[in-house]
Amino acid sequence: xxxYLLFLIARRCGSGLLTLLIVxxxxxxxxxxxxxxxxxxxxxxxxxxxxxxxxxxQMGLDQPLLLRYLHWLGGLLHGDFGTSFASHLPVAxxxxxxxxxxxxxxxxxxxxxxxxxLLIGLAAAMKRGSLFDRGLMLGTMAVVAVPEFLVATIAVxxxxxxxxxxxxxxxxxxxxxxxxxLQTYALPVLTLCCVxxxxxxxxxxxxxxxxxDSPYLEMTLLKGVSPLRAMLRHALPNAVGxxxxxxxxxxxxxxxxxxxxxxxxxxxxxxxxLVDAVSNRDLPVVQLCVMLFAGCYLLLLLLAxxxxxxxxxxxxx
Amino acid sequence: MSKFRKAFTSVNPALTQAxxxxxxxxxxxxxxxxxxxxxxxxxxGFPELGFAAEAPVKGGKLRxxxxxxxxxxxxxxxxxxxxxxxxxxxxxxSGLTELDKNLAAQPALAESVxxxxxxxxxxxxxxxxxxxxxxxxxxxxxxxxxxxxxDPAVASTAITQAKQFSxxxxxxxxxxxxxxxxxxxxxxxxxxxxxxxxxxxxxTDFSKAIGTxxxxxxKFTPGVSTVGTKNPHYWKPGLPHLDEVELMGVTDQAARVxxxxxxxxxLVATISANDVKRLRQSGQFGVLESKSxxxxxxxxxxxxxxxxxxxxxxxxxxxxxxEMMVKTVMQGFGQVGNDTPVPPWHPLFNKEIPQRPLDVxxxxxxxxxxxxxxxxxxxxxxxxxxxxxxxxxxxQQFGHAAGMNFKVRRVPYDGYWSTHWMKDPVGYGSINPRAxxxxxxxQFYLSDAxxxxxxxxxxxxxxxxxxxxxxxxxxxxxxxxxxxQQMIYDHSGTLIPTFISSLxxxxxxxxxxxxxxxxxxxxxxxxxxxxxAA
Numbered sequence: 001x002x003x004y005l006l007f008l009i010a011r012r013c014g015s016g017l018l019t020l021l022i023v024x025x026x027x028x029x030x031x032x033x034x035x036x037x038x039x040x041x042x043x044x045x046x047x048x049x050x051x052x053x054x055x056x057x058q059m060g061l062d063q064p065l066l067l068r069y070l071h072w073l074g075g076l077l078h079g080d081f082g083t084s085f086a087s088h089l090p091v092a093x094x095x096x097x098x099x100x101x102x103x104x105x106x107x108x109x110x111x112x113x114x115x116x117x118l119l120i121g122l123a124a125a126m127k128r129g130s131l132f133d134r135g136l137m138l139g140t141m142a143v144v145a146v147p148e149f150l151v152a153t154i155a156v157x158x159x160x161x162x163x164x165x166x167x168x169x170x171x172x173x174x175x176x177x178x179x180x181x182l183q184t185y186a187l188p189v190l191t192l193c194c195v196x197x198x199x200x201x202x203x204x205x206x207x208x209x210x211x212x213d214s215p216y217l218e219m220t221l222l223k224g225v226s227p228l229r230a231m232l233r234h235a236l237p238n239a240v241g242x243x244x245x246x247x248x249x250x251x252x253x254x255x256x257x258x259x260x261x262x263x264x265x266x267x268x269x270x271x272x273x274l275v276d277a278v279s280n281r282d283l284p285v286v287q288l289c290v291m292l293f294a295g296c297y298l299l300l301l302l303l304a305x306x307x308x309x310x311x312x313x314x315x316x317x
Numbered sequence: 318m319s320k321f322r323k324a325f326t327s328v329n330p331a332l333t334q335a336x337x338x339x340x341x342x343x344x345x346x347x348x349x350x351x352x353x354x355x356x357x358x359x360x361x362g363f364p365e366l367g368f369a370a371e372a373p374v375k376g377g378k379l380r381x382x383x384x385x386x387x388x389x390x391x392x393x394x395x396x397x398x399x400x401x402x403x404x405x406x407x408x409x410x411s412g413l414t415e416l417d418k419n420l421a422a423q424p425a426l427a428e429s430v431x432x433x434x435x436x437x438x439x440x441x442x443x444x445x446x447x448x449x450x451x452x453x454x455x456x457x458x459x460x461x462x463x464x465x466x467x468d469p470a471v472a473s474t475a476i477t478q479a480k481q482f483s484x485x486x487x488x489x490x491x492x493x494x495x496x497x498x499x500x501x502x503x504x505x506x507x508x509x510x511x512x513x514x515x516x517x518x519x520x521t522d523f524s525k526a527i528g529t530x531x532x533x534x535x536k537f538t539p540g541v542s543t544v545g546t547k548n549p550h551y552w553k554p555g556l557p558h559l560d561e562v563e564l565m566g567v568t569d570q571a572a573r574v575x576x577x578x579x580x581x582x583x584l585v586a587t588i589s590a591n592d593v594k595r596l597r598q599s600g601q602f603g604v605l606e607s608k609s610x611x612x613x614x615x616x617x618x619x620x621x622x623x624x625x626x627x628x629x630x631x632x633x634x635x636x637x638x639x640e641m642m643v644k645t646v647m648q649g650f651g652q653v654g655n656d657t658p659v660p661p662w663h664p665l666f667n668k669e670i671p672q673r674p675l676d677v678x679x680x681x682x683x684x685x686x687x688x689x690x691x692x693x694x695x696x697x698x699x700x701x702x703x704x705x706x707x708x709x710x711x712x713q714q715f716g717h718a719a720g721m722n723f724k725v726r727r728v729p730y731d732g733y734w735s736t737h738w739m740k741d742p743v744g745y746g747s748i749n750p751r752a753x754x755x756x757x758x759x760q761f762y763l764s765d766a767x768x769x770x771x772x773x774x775x776x777x778x779x780x781x782x783x784x785x786x787x788x789x790x791x792x793x794x795x796x797x798x799x800x801x802q803q804m805i806y807d808h809s810g811t812l813i814p815t816f817i818s819s820l821x822x823x824x825x826x827x828x829x830x831x832x833x834x835x836x837x838x839x840x841x842x843x844x845x846x847x848x849x850a851a
Binding site: 034035036037039040041042043044045046047048049050051053054055058084086087094097153156157160161164167168169263264265266268272273276277278279280282285 | 386387388389390391396398469470472473474475476477538539540541565567568569571572575576578579580581582731732734735736738748749767768
């Protein structure tokens with residue numbers, strides 16, 4: 001099993017690198033198709049032909065597109081991610097400023113949403129077909145169907161503006177104590193959970209129900225194992241594959257897709273940095289952000305596959 | 318320019334209150350306008366409104382949110398491109414001069430800026446001013462700060478103004494001679510703009526912001542926030558009142574207002590007319606309405622069809638639903654414009670020019686004369702230019718009655734300035750206030766200006782622009798600017814239907830604020846004068 005696993009990981013890493021390369025090329029050339037370039041964006045209304053030309057030369061934008069891409073790729077191989085057009089700071093430094101915030105939000109949301117989703121899925125599967133089950137599934141569907149900006153805005157108006165329980169901005173300033181830390185993250189995490197939990201809970205439920213319908217589980221129940229134990233000890237390990245995949249797909253959203261949350265809560269994460277970089281035509285930053293998102297996505301999928309394999313009885317022997 | 322006033326009585330809370338409270342009632346408007354008229358003569362000081370001014374409370378931390386947050390946020394005055402940058406830079410640097418609430422230049426780092434011919438300017442520096450790092454301000458710093466804008470490699474947003482600096486020489490460590498390429502009596506005002514804030518000579522790292530301004534930089538994270546603490550050696554005794562200011566960037570308008578209402582911040586820039594209602598209802602917040610020279614304009618290129626026909630342009634001018642726009646789109650927080658870039662409250666505004674009404678019949682007459690009856694024309698609009706989408710749609714509606722078939726095309730704001738602005742035959746633009754009328758005319762109306770929005774060319778106008786710069790006599794100057802407004806009104810392809818007031822919201826705890834026409838949040842300098850009530 002171990003050899004197969006290692007082989008799989010190696011193959012996945014190889015294809016992952018290839019995917020990243022293709023993604024970088026596509027992003028580079030598509031972004032270059034956007035109207036205007038970084039020099040024009042920086043100068044805006046006060047651009048004059050000579051200042052635009054001078055800036056273009058400083059940024060290297062006067063060189064052919066393909067050459068610029070190869071140059072960027074060459075730098076990447078040496079661990080040099082380039083310099084931001086907009087702020088003249090190393091891109092690695094800019095992205096490193098925002099990365100902890102994004103990972104922190106992703107980690108806290110994961111810690112809250114995954115157990116919650118598993119619990120809801122488990123409970124619903126055990127009470128399958130009951131009013132409780134239908135209520136839970138309908139509830140999670142309803143929550144995911146409401147757009148997140150609406151959930152976020154209403155949450156801010158109720159909990160921050162009216163009740164003053166939590167701040168309206170989650171600026172990522174170091175919290176003074178645990179309570180204020182909780183307050184800062186309460187609303188963004190709540191909103192993100194609304195988006196994520198439904199998908200994961202439904203997947204958990206159906207994967208478990210699949211297992212419950214199988215003959216071996218019927219056998220365990222007939223042998224007198226309690227339903228809870230049958231579920232946790234026998235059904236759950238066999239349902240890990242689909243659940244892990246659903247979770248990894250949902251969580252990958254936390255890296256690139258939280259722009260609305262970031263702008264509503266003024267949270268300084270990578271998603272808003274990417275959007276800002278695109279509107280500034282700040283290609284080096286766009287490239288690194290997209291590479292990071294794509295990398296995280298591939299990593300999560302790989303983790304899900306490894307988990308599936310690790311829990312697969314066929315490979316366990 | 319006048320000598321330095323002895324005390325910095327720059328803040329009059331009672332007046333602020335009056336401006337804020339009466340902003341919507343017509344009688345209040347009249348009161349303020351007449352007060353403005355008295356002020357602009359310069360004979361009488363600001364009228365006391367009979368309230369006892371509160372004594373400012375010292376100390377405290379104020380958190381303010383501006384609407385701009387981007388990786389392009391900068392502490393380099395040459396690169397400042399939005400109100401967020403201007404606010405940030407005025408925190409840490411001072412200029413040679415500064416604008417007061419009447420848009421007049423007052424001495425700042427310079428004790429005096431004087432010239433007899435408008436070409437050679439003697440700049441005497443204020444003695445005893447030190448930078449945040451303890452170094453004293455000298456003529457070399459001033460020369461370096463001003464002349465760097467001329468280098469295209471600096472990519473300064475003020476390169477056009479800097480080009481008129483022919484030479485800068487140090488007469489002594491505290492005196493600089495500035496020689497211009499041609500006379501310009503607006504120089505004291507030009508020097509008050511944020512681009513010409515004074516830096517230390519040979520600054521290369523702008524992230525430290527070592528200036529002579531009211532605050533000392535503690536932390537600067539582009540796109541997130543800027544923190545400054547009180548400069549104890551600030552050259553204006555007794556200012557600033559606050560111990561600390563944090564300037565945050567919050568791009569989402571609803572998020573800004575929510576942050577104010579939840580108490581996370583004390584002051585927010587750029588709110589919408591709808592927010593004003595919401596803030597006033599709660600009773601704990603005030604609104605600062607600054608009448609400004611900001612406008613959204615409809616640009617009809619006069620060098621291509623259909624704008625090359627002057628009757629088409631005239632037809633378009635009669636098709637502007639100006640009052641309707643002010644009442645509905647801006648909910649009263651704006652003023653009707655008359656197609657000239659000078660706002661009605663401005664001292665140089667030409668009152669003699671009749672206000673162009675919405676007149677569908679006249680428009681139809683001109684379209685017909687242009688041979689365009691029943692023709693189709695396209696108007697380019699974009700979401701983020703205030704009033705452009707609504708303006709386009711209203712023109713479309715009235716256009717039917719005037720026998721024209723207008724198509725309104727909405728394009729993405731992203732990349733608008735480089736792909737659409739000044740390139741479409743008929744499209745919208747948006748212009749931020751400039752410190753002087755000359756700056757506006759030089760940048761957007763001169764025949765050879767790079768941003769001659771409508772491509773309008775008029776040699777007589779060009780001569781007047783240059784002549785007005787060198788005219789010292791105020792009455793003659795006003796006459797010249799009045800004539801130029803008439804020319805623009807008659808012939809230019811740039812239509813200015815309305816002027817937009819900037820609206821800022823603040824908690825009632827923030828005192829000392831007043832609306833200045835030089836820019837939002839007290840001409841970007843609220844941090845110097847504001848204080849927090851206990």
